Amino acid sequence: MNAIAEPIKAHPRAATIFTCVLAALAGLMFGLDIGVISGATQFIQAEFRIDDRTIEWIVSAMMLGAAIGALGAGWMSSALGRKRSLILAATLFVAGSLLSGWAWSPATLIGARFVLGLAIGVATFTAPLYLAEVAPVRIRGAMISTYQLMITIGILVAFLSDTAFSYSGNWRWMLGVIAIPGALFLLGVLLLPDSPRWLMMRGRRAEAVVVLTRLRGDAAVVVSEVADIEEQLKTPQRGWHLFLQNSNFRRSVGLGVLLQVMQQFTGMNVVMYYAPRIFEGMGYNTESQMWFTAVVGLVNVLATFIAIGLVDRLGRKPILYIGFTVMALGLGVVGTMMHLGIRTHVEQMFTVAMLLTFIVGFAMSAGPLIWTLCSEVQPLKGRDFGIGCSTFTNWIANMIVGVTFLSLLNGIGNAATFWLYAGLNLVFLVITFLLIPETKGVTLEQIERNLMAGKPLREIGQ
Known part of the structure; x- marks a missing residue:
């Protein structure tokens, strides 16, 4: 019996670690994408010889994409699930970052920033929702707070990165380097389970119980949480x-x-x-x-x-x-x-x-x-x-x-x-x-x- 019990006990600890990593990377990437453009604009303007109006659109295309991404994120997280939505967001993060670094024209850069915006719109809606549904009660508030704090840290890291690359004026590396945390985020999401709440919303109660058992490791806690979710789902949106x-x-x-x-x-x-x-x-x-x-x-x-x-x-x-x-x-x-x-x-x-x-x-x-x-x-x-x-x-x-x-x-x-x-x-x-x-x-x-x-x-x- 002990040989079987030990792995079960280990699962909740591993799930908590992965949840922390996801919280940090989701918030960090959001902050990176907000902050990274700040130091790059003057070098982009010099290379492409564009006016301030074009720079404004390069900066703001991301926000337009985020607005559209946020509009579709509610439907997507419900229909596809929180995990698949985050996988899509992470994929778009990586693609948008790489395309930004390789951009051969202002129009390409605007398009790349729009793609990044779509990723941000989906991730900023879905990541806190996923964390709230997967994290144990004792650390749920801390995870959401960590997510918010990591946004500001991401902005700081982006500014420091821009400063380092500014000595060479290499704006392509400024924008492209954030594909690295994007790839780590994608890996982290792939390793995590579906949200138990989403599974129950889709009528997959048995799968939700299995996931909660892996995440909590305590049968009494699982029974209580399943009951809470069932009660909440009686109030439809x-x-x-x-x-x-x-x-x-x-x-x-x-x-x-x-x-x-x-x-x-x-x-x-x-x-x-x-x-x-x-x-x-x-x-x-x-x-x-x-x-x-x-x-x-x-x-x-x-x-x-x-x-x-x-x-x-x-x-x-x-x-x-x-x-x-x-x-x-x-x-x-x-x-x-x-x-x-x-x-x-x-x-x-x-x-x-x-x-x-x-x-x-x-x-x-x-x-x-x-x-x-x-x-x-x-x-x-x-x-x-x-x-x-x-x-x-x-x-x-x-x-x-x-x-x-x-x-x-x-x-x-x-x-x-x-x-x-x-x-x-x-x-x-x-x-x-x-x-x-x-x-x-x-x-x-x-x-x-x-x-x-x-x-x-x-x-x-x-």
Whole structure:
């Protein structure tokens, strides 16, 4: 009996390790693809001799692809399964990365970035869903948090990689090297089982029990979890019908859409995609631009821990108040310094410090908390639909920001562009006061009851 029992005990530990690897690689790759283009644009522009408008589309094609990928990811993860969807995403990651590195024209590069976007759209919907369904209860929250944290680490790694390749100006390696983690991600997904919840959704209960037994190693835990899944599946997702029939649900969907517009129009992804160009406007040379871009990534990672530590202590709204205020102040001062003229080294460093202050404001507030709120305000029957709408909005708003920033710089100037984003953050401060609920310590069921009872949005967390 002992000879048989030992391998069974080993399986849950192995499954946990693979789950951790998957969480890290999925988030890391998402961050890599966001950050990698930042350092490459100036070298791409020089080689192909293209204007800023074409660069904007090279940057933003990925967001368009992600929006379309996110739209289809819900159907795909249901019809094909979470695992097959992730296999497809990983394959697209590798193909898009290699094609980016081999791109022979701007049009090819735009197409490659679109393919990467499709991969991101599918992966960002499916990976957290898969992790939540496969990870043991004791580490489920940690896995989702790890995924979010690894996105910021991926951005930092991309910035450091860009800095290393910038000395040779080799943008092809900058973009192509992320095929390596893509291949590792693909390998990791192939080694993992199907989601037990998906198997039960497809009527394959016996297979789900086998998978859960491998993952948990405890018969009592398996019985309990199977019962929980069966109970949850009694509440089918009817988001589209609910959206058409219930005005209160339309309010929650609208709030989720608004939250994502707010997150994207803070200006954070302007810095993520165009940091070297911003530092160029401050008077720095190419080498300094790249290193300061890496510092941006590091500050983004470290400041994320502020949100993790404070979100369940201070609450959502106080942190958003602080974040939008800090972001408005940071960008307002950056714009003012650019308006007055940055002439001395001290003025340069002060302007950089204020830009980093803006990064801290975002990473501690709107970055992680918007996603938290978007999931909390949607009722159970329409949660997939509501989150799908907000995710799609995130990528469309992201694309609008990416495809307009350089045009704004060229049209109204550096200072006015940063003042514009500072002003938007002040508007978001007012919206937070008027519309955003405080959901700290409130159950999802209570939020849903308040929403469906017709309470004002700002009061559904009371």
